[in-house]
Amino acid sequence: MDSGESSVFSKDKGKSGDGAPSRILDFPFSLSEIAATAEEDQALGYAPLPFGQLPEDRAAAFDIYLKIKLKSALKPRFILCCPQGQIFPPEWRQKLQQVKISTVYFPVAEVNAVLGHLERRLEEDLESPGRSVLEKAILNYEVLEVWTRNFFSSTQDRADEQLDLSLKCIDGLLHLLGQEKVQRGFIFDIRRHDRDRYTHSLNVCLLGLAFVSHLHWHLDKARAFGLGALLHDIGLTQVPAELLAKKGALTAEERELVEKHPSRGYRLLKNFGGISNDALMMVLQHHENGDGSGYPQKMLLADIHPWARILRIVDSFEAMTEDRPWRLASPPRETLQAMCDDWHKSQIYDPLYLKAFIKFLGTL
Numbered sequence: 001m002d003s004g005e006s007s008v009f010s011k012d013k014g015k016s017g018d019g020a021p022s023r024i025l026d027f028p029f030s031l032s033e034i035a036a037t038a039e040e041d042q043a044l045g046y047a048p049l050p051f052g053q054l055p056e057d058r059a060a061a062f063d064i065y066l067k068i069k070l071k072s073a074l075k076p077r078f079i080l081c082c083p084q085g086q087i088f089p090p091e092w093r094q095k096l097q098q099v100k101i102s103t104v105y106f107p108v109a110e111v112n113a114v115l116g117h118l119e120r121r122l123e124e125d126l127e128s129p130g131r132s133v134l135e136k137a138i139l140n141y142e143v144l145e146v147w148t149r150n151f152f153s154s155t156q157d158r159a160d161e162q163l164d165l166s167l168k169c170i171d172g173l174l175h176l177l178g179q180e181k182v183q184r185g186f187i188f189d190i191r192r193h194d195r196d197r198y199t200h201s202l203n204v205c206l207l208g209l210a211f212v213s214h215l216h217w218h219l220d221k222a223r224a225f226g227l228g229a230l231l232h233d234i235g236l237t238q239v240p241a242e243l244l245a246k247k248g249a250l251t252a253e254e255r256e257l258v259e260k261h262p263s264r265g266y267r268l269l270k271n272f273g274g275i276s277n278d279a280l281m282m283v284l285q286h287h288e289n290g291d292g293s294g295y296p297q298k299m300l301l302a303d304i305h306p307w308a309r310i311l312r313i314v315d316s317f318e319a320m321t322e323d324r325p326w327r328l329a330s331p332p333r334e335t336l337q338a339m340c341d342d343w344h345k346s347q348i349y350d351p352l353y354l355k356a357f358i359k360f361l362g363t364l
């Protein structure tokens with residue numbers, strides 16, 4: 001590394017405010033060498049935690065790391081910046097904010113301690129009158145992000161009890177979306193587009209929850225729908241990541257593999273007591289098209305579960321308005337135009353739900 005480069009933290013070499021060894025300060029990396037965005041680091045044993053969810057004023061229940069990627073290195077390195085049992089130094093918090101680092105990392109092996117911390121935080125902060133609707137929505141969204149990443153990538157058997165935290169977040173979001181005088185447009189302020197399957201699932205869930213709130217669905221029904229939307233692509237965890245990131249056209253065999261993800265997702269989830277049959281149908285049928293051109297069962301519109309028809313629309317809208325490896329995002333105005341023209345003609349989408357969805361977008 002060029003020793004002449006200025007370090008983000010170089011002014012504070014030595015000790016942190018509370019006298020603890022300031023490990024981060026021992027590494028004089030330049031700003032450009034710190035990877036600030038969340039990537040898939042599961043293989044290296046680390047998972048991202050949104051910076052805003054760091055424990056405040058209390059000892060961390062897990063080790064907290066920063067991800068550093070040297071220009072000359074192929075892989076990032078993870079540097080311990082706050083060991084379990086220590087309070088994250090407030091001055092570091094300030095510095096990370098200044099350099100716009102939005103993500104820290106924790107060891108995947110400590111995920112239960114992280115989820116426990118997030119659940120406590122959810123309970124405390126959602127009660128707090130000092131938090132705005134947007135802050136509460138971000139908290140729910142970010143906790144759901146950590147939960148989804150863990151649930152999707154879990155290598156151990158997934159259990160019904162794990163669903164509890166996701167349902168708490170879904171309930172929290174539904175509560176905010178259902179409040180009178182709250183503009184549901186805040187969902188566009190909290191969506192993140194990290195180009196990975198987890199944030200796509202989260203965004204589909206969020207937009208779906210806003211839509212069914214707009215339709216005045218009963219809470220129990222809306223919650224079950226939200227869980228189906230969140231988990232609809234879980235079958236993609238069984239498709240090689242390289243295939244999903246491929247820029248060129250897929251071969252026939254590759255396409256076949258990708259098109260198995262709805263049935264694989266259904267099989268992964270069908271034994272969960274906490275996932276309703278309606279939600280399972282969303283997972284199984286979310287790529288069915290009304291004209292019979294979809295997969296895996298080539299169903300016609302009348303045979304497709306209504307919740308899967310709604311998800312087909314929300315999923316398509318969300319996919320079009322986010323970047324994909326093979327194309328850039330379409331601006332919302334153009335997406336809306338395409339929905340009004342092409343989507344109606346295509347007979348892929350349920351025309352009544354499509355009309356309602358376009359009307360709903362107009363209210364945001």
Ligand SMILES: [Fe+2]
Nearest residue numbers: 232233286287
């Ligand atoms: Fe899918």
